[in-house]
Amino acid sequence: MPELIDQTNDRGMTALMAAAHGGHAAVVTMLLERGADITCRDDRGVSALDYAIRENKQEVARALLDCGAKVDALKKGLNIESATMLAKIGAEKGIMLSGMTRDQTEADFSNQGLEPADAILIGSDLKLMAVLTTLRLDDTKIGAVGAKVIAEALKVSAVLKHCNLLKNNLDIESATMLAKIGTEKGIMFSGMTRDQTEADFSNQGLQSADAILIGSDLKLMAVLTTLDLSVNRIGDEGAKAIAEALKVIAVLTSVDLRVNSIGDDGAKAIAEALKVNAVLKNLSVAYNSNIVGVAAQQLAAAALGSLSLEVLSGVPIKELREDKLTELNLSSMGLGPTEGIVLAELIKFSAVVTTLVLGSFLFGNNIGDEGAKAIAEALKVNEVVTKLWLNNNKIGDDGAKAIAEALKVNAVLNKLYLQYNSNMGDAGEKALRDAVMGRSEFVLEL
Structure with a gap:
């Protein structure tokens, strides 16, 4: 039969x-x-x-x-409804659904293309596991739906302390929820460990939610000194999360946030963090071209007011204050208005810097009119800078006119390079030429 x-x-x-x-x-x-x-x-x-x-x-x-x-349900293309049904049965009958076993201490599902439904099955299993301490779910596709399911399971887990959820396209809400649980239960979400001294997340396609998870982890780390988040897309929300961590972490001395789509709100948050952080020595926010206006001014003021910061985006604050440099080349550094303002304040009363290079024929920076105006104010009182390169800096007529006004009272500068500033029109160029008319030895390149 x-x-x-x-x-x-x-x-x-x-x-x-x-x-x-x-x-x-x-x-x-x-x-x-x-x-x-x-x-x-x-x-x-x-x-x-x-x-x-x-x-x-x-x-x-x-x-x-x-x-x-x-049960062999993981990676079978289930929909949310089916996975939820199976998870309900699994919970009622104590059945494991993901292939994990109750005696596992570590589980690695990273980079396996898991979907939200798979996370539902894993979340169900987590509630039945009493010794699992480490779970990797990074670089999958569980999304916000899957992350929320995992978060609910983490609330009842007594031993799980490492749950890597980076690179899952989480939304701000789910990442914030996870971060709250992490703070309450001491769970790490980024793959970092408490004994790390350096962490490199550069060029990993991280988004705002990932930075929120990293920010949560930072608050649990007592020996991390260097954090590299350069060339990602953490944006303002991610920058805010890192800034909040900077307010409380007492050992982090170097943070790299270059190329991260950070704008005004993120810059303002970082500025507030600098006001209370007493250990950060090296911070880079270069190549974040959306930091302008009031935000750039606030960040510049905070950087200059910091008691610990020695370098901002490559600008050597400490060395300039100590008059250790006679020449400074910062071309092609991705500097924006913030760095332009900081640099201007530092060279304003410098007694030794004679040559300042912020641009070149091929590559420059992005100080714009804001930065140019700040440099112009410095030139009005500086008595030692003789050569200044501002090529390729997106300076327009307003910046050019400000520099022209400074040249009327500055008798020391004799070489000024302003080529390849495509925003500069005839009015700006005329103002500059008129300002140095009659100074036969002055080299002006436009």
Whole structure:
């Protein structure tokens, strides 16, 4: 009888599979009672339980599980509804769904293309595991839906302390929820460990939510001194999270935030952090071209007012204050208005810097009119700078006119290079030429 009952059709399907696919619970029960083989799979490798789960047939799934059907549901393309149904049964019957075992201490699902439904299954299993301390779910596709499920499981876990969830396209809400749980339970979400002294996340495609998780972890780390987040997309929300961490962490001395799409709100948050942070020595916010206006001014003021900051985006604050440099080349550093303002304040009363290079024929910076105006104010009182390169700096007419006004009172500067500032028009160029008219030895390149 069992042999007959397990005969297959042209697709390799048994009667049990067909009944499971159709959701006929009574037929499934009858077939099981008559000895139908629950381990059989069709030509595509699909079992009766797989069919029941995919079609969201809860009664059928229960019957098959009661008869000992093995669950192999991870990475099977389940939808949220089916995964939720299976998780409910798993919780009721104490059945593991993801392939993990109760005695595991570590589990690695990273870079496996998991979907939100897979996270639901893993979340169900986590509630049954008493010794798991480390879980990797980084670089998957569980998204915000999956992250929220994992977060709920973490609330009841007593031993899990490392749960890497970076690079999952989380939204701000889910990342913030996870960060709150992390703070309350001491759980790390970025893959960092408490004994790390350096962390390099550069050029990893990280977004705002990832930075929120990293910011949460930073508050749990007592020896980390160097953090590199350059060339990502953490944006304002990510910058705010890092800034909040900077307010409380007492050992981090170097933070690199270059090329991160940070704008005014992020810059203002960093400025507030600098007011209370007493240990940060090196900070870079270069190549964040959206930091302008009031935000740039506030960040510059905070950097200059910091008691610990020695370098901002390559600008050597400490060395300039100590008059250790006679020449300074900062071309092609991605400097913006913030750095232009800081630099201007530092050279204003410098007694030794004679040459300042902020641009070149091929590459420059992005100090713009704001930075140019600040440099102009410095030139009005500086008595030692003789050569100044401002090529390729997106300086327009307003910046050019400000520099022209400074040249009327500055008698020391004799070489000024302003080529390749495409925003500068005839009015700006005329103002500059008029300002140095009659100074035969003055070199002005436009």
